[in-house]
Amino acid sequence: MPTPDRTSLDEIVDAARDLLEADGAEGLSMRSVADRVGVRAPSLYKRVRSRDDLLRLVAESTVAELAERLDAVATASAGGDPVLRLADLARTLRRFAHERPAGYRLIFAPPSGVALAPESLARATAALFALTAELAGPDDALEAARTVTAWATGFIAMELAGSFQLGGDVERAFEFGVSRIGKALARLAD
Amino acid sequence: MPTPDRTSLDEIVDAARDLLEADGAEGLSMRSVADRVGVRAPSLYKRVRSRDDLLRLVAESTVAELAERLDAVATASAGGDPVLRLADLARTLRRFAHERPAGYRLIFAPPSGVALAPESLARATAALFALTAELAGPDDALEAARTVTAWATGFIAMELAGSFQLGGDVERAFEFGVSRIGKALARLAD
DNA sequence: ACCTGAACACCGTTCAAGT
DNA sequence: ACCTGAACACCGTTCAAGT
Numbered sequence: 078m079p080t081p082d083r084t085s086l087d088e089i090v091d092a093a094r095d096l097l098e099a100d101g102a103e104g105l106s107m108r109s110v111a112d113r114v115g116v117r118a119p120s121l122y123k124r125v126r127s128r129d130d131l132l133r134l135v136a137e138s139t140v141a142e143l144a145e146r147l148d149a150v151a152t153a154s155a156g157g158d159p160v161l162r163l164a165d166l167a168r169t170l171r172r173f174a175h176e177r178p179a180g181y182r183l184i185f186a187p188p189s190g191v192a193l194a195p196e197s198l199a200r201a202t203a204a205l206f207a208l209t210a211e212l213a214g215p216d217d218a219l220e221a222a223r224t225v226t227a228w229a230t231g232f233i234a235m236e237l238a239g240s241f242q243l244g245g246d247v248e249r250a251f252e253f254g255v256s257r258i259g260k261a262l263a264r265l266a267d
Numbered sequence: 268m269p270t271p272d273r274t275s276l277d278e279i280v281d282a283a284r285d286l287l288e289a290d291g292a293e294g295l296s297m298r299s300v301a302d303r304v305g306v307r308a309p310s311l312y313k314r315v316r317s318r319d320d321l322l323r324l325v326a327e328s329t330v331a332e333l334a335e336r337l338d339a340v341a342t343a344s345a346g347g348d349p350v351l352r353l354a355d356l357a358r359t360l361r362r363f364a365h366e367r368p369a370g371y372r373l374i375f376a377p378p379s380g381v382a383l384a385p386e387s388l389a390r391a392t393a394a395l396f397a398l399t400a401e402l403a404g405p406d407d408a409l410e411a412a413r414t415v416t417a418w419a420t421g422f423i424a425m426e427l428a429g430s431f432q433l434g435g436d437v438e439r440a441f442e443f444g445v446s447r448i449g450k451a452l453a454r455l456a457d
Numbered sequence: 458a459c460c461t462g463a464a465c466a467c468c469g470t471t472c473a474a475g476t
Numbered sequence: 477a478c479c480t481g482a483a484c485a486c487c488g489t490t491c492a493a494g495t
Contacts, residue, residue, distance in 0.1 A: 080459050080495060101379055107488060119489075120460050128488065186376050186424060189291055195432040219435045220443035223422070227444060228414065231421020234376060235413075242385040245409045253410035254417060261451030270476060270478050297469060309470075310479050318469065 084114040086124045090134045097135060097179045102188070105132070129190035132183065136193055139180035143173055144201040151204035159212050160259035166205055167229050167255045174233045182237065185230045202226060212262040221262045228258055274304040276314045280324045287325060287369045292378070295322070319380035322373065326383055329370035333363050334391040341394035349402050350449035356395055357419050357445045364423045372427065375420045392416060402452040411452045418448055 092113040096105045107128055111118040125131045150169045154162045174181040184193065184201075206222045213221035232254060241247055282303040286295045297318055301308040315321045340359045344352045364371040374383065374391075396412045403411035422441060424430075431437055 082459070103379075106486085108486090116459095117461060119462085119491085122489075123459060185430070186428060189293075192429070198430060199433060217443065219433060220440045223425075223431065223435075223440040224418065224444040224447060227422035227425055228418040228448075229421070230425065231419070232413070232417035234424065235417055235420065238376060239382070240375070240388060241413065243389060243409060245413075250410045250413040253407065254414040257414060257451045258418075258448065261447045272478070296467090298467090306478095307480060309472085309481085312470075313478060 084116050084120070084124075086134075088114050089121060089124055089131070090138055093131050094135045094138065094180065097183070098177060101179055102132075102183075107131075127190075129188075132188070132191045133193070135180065136183045136187060136191060137197055139177065140184050140193060140197045140201050143170075143181075143184070144197075144203075146173060147201060147204045151208065159208060160256070160263060163205075163208055163212065163225065163259045164252070164255045166208065167225070167251075170229055171233055171236075171251065174237065178237050181233070186234065209262060212259065217262075224262070225258060228254055274306050274310070274314075276324075278304050279311060279314055279321070280328055283321050284325045284328065284370065287373070288367060291369055292322075292373075297321075317380075319378075322378070322381045323383070325370065326373045326377060326381060327387055329367065330374050330383060330387045330391050333360075333371075333374070334387075334393075336363060337391060337394045341398065349398055350446070350453060353395075353398055353402065353415065353449045353452075354442070354445045356398065357415070357441075360419055361423055361426075361441065364427065368427050371423070376424065399452060402449065407452075414452070415448060418444055 089110060093105055093110050096109055096113065100109075105128075107118040107121055110131070111121055121131070125134065147166060147169055150165055151162070154165050183191070184198070187193065202222065205225060206218065209221035209225055210218035232251060235241055236247060241250070279300060283295055283300050286299055286303065290299075295318075297308040297311055300321070301311055311321070315324065337356060337359055340355055341352070344355050373381070374388070377383065392412065395415060396408065399411035399415055400408035422444060426437060431440070
């Protein structure tokens with residue numbers, strides 16, 4: 078005789094996401110997630126294949142949210158100065174990382190068993206890609222997008238890890254970087 | 268009655284480093300390290316405070332090695348074109364990351380309980396810092412160093428994580444990035 | 458069809474007992 | 477002074493038994 082469902086995949090992923098932000102990756106255990114949704118740990122395996130699979134689902138849901146936000150900013154600024162639009166996009170990424178550091182890290186520095194679908198990351202960086210094509214021209218668009226993405230994710234990763242230890246103004250360093258890189262891609266002097 | 272030492276801190280750190288590169292961070296357990304040096308896991312606690320402490324020691328030894336390599340390259344190229352010297356330094360960092368990906372990640376994306384001494388990272392980036400001061404001038408030296416470090420570590424992190432999924436030539440993207448950024452810091456056209 | 462308790466093989470870590 | 481086995485409180489995961 079079938080029993081009524083006591084939870085759902087969505088509820089599990091949301092609980093996992095909350096635990097991840099509250100307690101970090103090591104606080105997200107199958108037992109803690111199960112506790113939060115009101116079942117026992119073995120029941121989770123009816124809906125996810127493994128803990129890594131659950132982490133992947135959290136990463137997918139987080140990257141989809143990030144993509145939406147980046148798209149919204151790109152749309153709102155459409156037609157403006159590309160160098161300034163690039164800075165807007167980079168600030169949006171950074172703001173997202175500050176709001177959801179653990180989820181951000183899960184996307185851009187996933188543990189070995191967790192891999193996003195290639196399309197998911199591509200969708201999130203599509204707005205950026207369009208902008209770098211505009212800035213650097215179609216021949217260098219891919220290289221330019223990789224340069225910006227590498228800088229932004231590297232900057233944010235170091236910031237979140239507390240690696241900027243020499244003092245100075247982190248905001249200023251961010252603005253310095255995005256402005257110089259934006260201009261370099263457009264080959265503008267100064 | 269004292270028993271003779273059956274291992275040493277150096278031997279433990281070396282074993283941990285080898286296990287880290289061979290099996291990743293999750294393969295580095297106190298029991299596996301103990302096995303490798305021929306004692307039981309509880310004995311390790313005579314020489315390290317915790318597993319995180321052991322990871323920190325591995326990170327410190329790795330970053331010291333990296334610092335030596337970067338210094339050697341910087342010394343060898345002293346007096347040359349600063350933009351080319353910067354590219355040399357960046358390639359050296361990338362080569363190190365390819366040789367020792369797990370150790371590299373431990374330095375630039377350490378887990379939450381593992382923190383390098385501030386001086387260690389500063390010492391490793393000293394050569395880079397000197398070069399960016401030369402390129403961008405003393406007023407922007409810190410911001411310039413952060414821009415280069417962020418780009419290089421971000422690029423390598425994405426490469427190691429397999430995040431460059433749109434095809435294209437990763438070597439070309441690396442050379443494109445370092446050359447554009449180097450010139451941008453020096454404010455050179457093209 | 459979903460959920461559960463019990464169990465297995467692992468962890469990091471502590472500690473009393475051995476030499 | 478160092479090393480050990482035993483133990484504790486955790487893991488992820490499997491599986492037979494319940495409803």
